[in-house]
Amino acid sequence: MRLSKYFLPVLKETPKEAEIVSHRLMLRAAMLKQEASGLYAWLPLGYRVLRKVQNIIEQEQDRAGAIELLMPTLQPADLWRESGRYDAYGKEMLRVTDRHERDMLYGPTNEEMITSIFRSNVKSYKDLPLNLYHIQWKFRDEIRPRFGTMRSREFLMKDAYSFDLDKEASVKSYHRMFVSYLRTYYRMGLTAIPMQAETGPIGGDLSHEFIVLADTGESGVFCDKALLDQPIPPKDVDYDGDLTSYVNDWTKLYAATEDMIDMDKFQAEVPEERRVEARGIEVGQVFYFGTKYSEPMGATVADANGKDVPVHMGSYGIGLTRLVPAIIEASHDDDGIIWPVSVAPFELALINLKTGDESCVEQCDALYQQLENAGIEVLYDDRDMGAGGKFATADLIGLPYQMIVGPRGLKNNEVEIKNRKTGDRTNVSLEQAVDFLLERIVPERRQDI
Numbered sequence: 128m129r130l131s132k133y134f135l136p137v138l139k140e141t142p143k144e145a146e147i148v149s150h151r152l153m154l155r156a157a158m159l160k161q162e163a164s165g166l167y168a169w170l171p172l173g174y175r176v177l178r179k180v181q182n183i184i185e186q187e188q189d190r191a192g193a194i195e196l197l198m199p200t201l202q203p204a205d206l207w208r209e210s211g212r213y214d215a216y217g218k219e220m221l222r223v224t225d226r227h228e229r230d231m232l233y234g235p236t237n238e239e240m241i242t243s244i245f246r247s248n249v250k251s252y253k254d255l256p257l258n259l260y261h262i263q264w265k266f267r268d269e270i271r272p273r274f275g276t277m278r279s280r281e282f283l284m285k286d287a288y289s290f291d292l293d294k295e296a297s298v299k300s301y302h303r304m305f306v307s308y309l310r311t312y313y314r315m316g317l318t319a320i321p322m323q324a325e326t327g328p329i330g331g332d333l334s335h336e337f338i339v340l341a342d343t344g345e346s347g348v349f350c351d352k353a354l355l356d357q358p359i360p361p362k363d364v365d366y367d368g369d370l371t372s373y374v375n376d377w378t379k380l381y382a383a384t385e386d387m388i389d390m391d392k393f394q395a396e397v398p399e400e401r402r403v404e405a406r407g408i409e410v411g412q413v414f415y416f417g418t419k420y421s422e423p424m425g426a427t428v429a430d431a432n433g434k435d436v437p438v439h440m441g442s443y444g445i446g447l448t449r450l451v452p453a454i455i456e457a458s459h460d461d462d463g464i465i466w467p468v469s470v471a472p473f474e475l476a477l478i479n480l481k482t483g484d485e486s487c488v489e490q491c492d493a494l495y496q497q498l499e500n501a502g503i504e505v506l507y508d509d510r511d512m513g514a515g516g517k518f519a520t521a522d523l524i525g526l527p528y529q530m531i532v533g534p535r536g537l538k539n540n541e542v543e544i545k546n547r548k549t550g551d552r553t554n555v556s557l558e559q560a561v562d563f564l565l566e567r568i569v570p571e572r573r574q575d576i
Contacts (some may be wrong), residue, residue, distance in 0.1 A: 128473070129495075129506045130520075134171050137520055147343050149452030150275030152464050156524045158451075163281030165178050170334055172524060175472035177283065180447050181262055183314050183469065184285050191307035192288050193258040198240050204230035206239040209301075209424045219267040233266040237421050238442060241288040245438070246426040248290045252292045255428065255438070256300050260287030262447065275346070276448040277345075277408075287443040292430060294417060297439035301333065301415045302370040306441040309335055309377065309413055311445070313359040314573045316467025317457060319410055320354050322382045333415035338383065340411025341456035346408030347385035352401040354380050362576055408453045411445040417506050453526075464525025465548050473506040475564065476521040480533035482511045491532050494542070494560065498530075501561050503568060508566035522547070527571070528564060 136153045145151040158173025169177055169186075185195065204222070213220075213232075215549045221233040231486040234240070249257065262285045272280050289300035312319035317339050338348055340355075352408035358378075360373050381396045383389070384407070393402070414537065420426065421437040430436050458465045470473055475498065479491045491507065498505045506526060507516045514533075517561060521529050531543040541554045544563060555563045 128506050129457075130506055131510050133506070134525070135520075136170075137523060145275065147274050147277070147452075147456070148459055149277065149455040150342075152455055152459060152523070152525075153275055153452060156464060156558060157521060159275065163473045165269055167276055167279060167281075167448075172326055172472045176451055176466070176470055177447060179470040179472075180315065180450055181283075181285075184262070184311055184445060184447070187307045187311040187314070188260050189286070190259075190310075190362075190458065191303045193260045193307075194260060196259055198234075198237055198244075198263060200234055201231050202234045202237075202240050204232055204245055206424075207232065210239050210242075210420050211423060212239070219269065221266050221268050222344075225430050234263075235265055235267045235424065236444075237261070237263075237286055238288065238440075239267070239424070242420045242424045242426045242440070245288075245290055246421075246424060249290070250428060252428050252430050256289065256291045256296060258287055258289040258303070260285060260443075261356070264372060268328050274345075275452055278506040279448065282449065283382045283447040285447060288532055289441040290421075290426075290438045291440075292428065292438065292534070294415075294439050297415055297417070298333075299370070301413060301441050302374050303366050304441070305335065305377075306364060306366070306370050308413065308443070308445070309359055309373075310362075310364075310576075312337060312339070312410065315454060315470050315576065316573070317354055317410070317454065320348070320382050320407075321377050322348065322350070322384055323387060335378075336411050337411040337413075338382075338407035339410050339452065339453050339457050340403075340405050341408050343456050344349055346407055346409070347388075347404075348382070348405055348407035349385070349388050349390075349397075350382035350403050350405075351380040351397045352403050354382060355403070359576070387496075392541045395408045407450075408456060410450050410453050411443075413441065413443045415441040417440075436575045453574075458505075459525070462519075463523035466525045466527055468527045468568055471504075471527050472524070473526050474504045474528065474568050475506070476524075476529045477505050477507040478514075478517050478521060478528040478529055478531045479509055480514045480517075480531060482509065484534055486537055487532055487534060490537055490557070494532065494557075498564070501565060503561070503564060509525070528568065530560065530564070538561070545574050 141151045142154050157170050183284045234429050265284050266281050269280050278554040291297035312428045319337040319339050321335040324334045347354050417439050418437040427437050452496045481487045495507045529545040542560050545552045
């Protein structure tokens with residue numbers, strides 16, 4: 128993409144309403160535009176990141192055996208009355224009435240609707256286990272939306288729902304999602320630590336939050352430092368096998384949020400040199416809630432003896448529009464965002480230092496074509512402006528690599544390549560430049576781990 132033809136209205140000044148780093152940078156880098164309190168338009172650069180995040184989630188959900196569908200954003204209130212949650216949920220639920228005076232709601236979550244879909248179509252234990260997921264916009268009328276899309280009213284969420292014959296089988300489904308989440312966050316360049324959590328209005332008695340450490344995190348976290356180097360389950364993990372060992376490896380070491388901390392236990396179980404007390408951001412949560420919805424809503428299957436029994440269920444959420452700012456909170460500096468390659472809107476900024484120089488233009492055009500042919504996602508800054516402004520833009524939007532082309536380097540048949548994260552700069556010959564980048568970018572895409 129040529130920047131002269133792209134829509135990237137970056138801001139020089141920080142908007143006053145932005146309270147945290149990710150909100151400031153997302154507005155300044157032209158990823159977002161606020162339309163109302165807690166409501167945001169995702170501009171082209173931000174939407175590219177959101178789609179990258181969604182793609183990784185879909186790949187890992189599919190790999191774990193979940194099946195994608197799509198449910199509507201508006202739901203009939205009668206479904207929620209069946210489960211008993213319509214009146215209990217609170218003012219966060221946006222309730223509306225259609226032209227026929229039917230009570231509707233803008234879904235904050237989808238347990239009731241997916242249970243309705245299941246009960247209408249699945250009648251036998253032979254069709255289990257089943258895990259259905261979708262990625263859909265949701266709405267919760269937060270009393271005080273803040274921190275940009277970290278806590279907005281409308282948000283994009285992946286929610287999966289598992290259905291099993293009994294608790295033992297349902298816990299196996301829970302383990303599949305647990306392992307899938309570990310891989311999902313790692314592929315985005317994050318270390319997300321699972322911590323035992325309250326189940327809240329979802330219900331149930333088994334739940335884990337996945338927490339990313341960040342100085343600006345909304346809650347305090349306490350964990351064993353060994354968790355930060357825990358190996359991630361491999362790409363070829365057998366989701367049909369026993370995943371207990373992976374789950375045990377991640378849950379046997381102490382980890383808790385400030386809401387769940389047992390300080391005596393933390394100090395007793397974790398050696399002082401391994402104690403981590405930090406801030407964290409929740410980027411996903413998994414729940415097992417048994418028959419909380421299947422019993423009142425009549426979601427049953429015939430077991431091996433022909434007896435109708437309520438299915439055991441779990442739900443598994445990842446907030447995509449929350450995850451994007453969480454990545455920024457975990458990866459930025461004073462100059463701007465530092466994207467991991469796997470979720471970066473573009474992988475490389477190609478910067479022409481002297482737009483009016485014929486040789487620079489000719490060589491940049493040639494390199495731009497070579498880079499695109501090699502499969503590298505490049506944003507070519509061909510604007511007629513000074514080098515300082517181009518460098519500032521490239522650093523602000525956080526593309527992982529920069530290729531800098533100027534008259535002085537071309538005299539030596541070289542370009543300069545900058546690593547945005549480390550700041551390292553390397554002079555590379557024109558002939559080797561594309562291969563040099565491929566050697567670094569391809570592994571960082573984390574597609575084959």
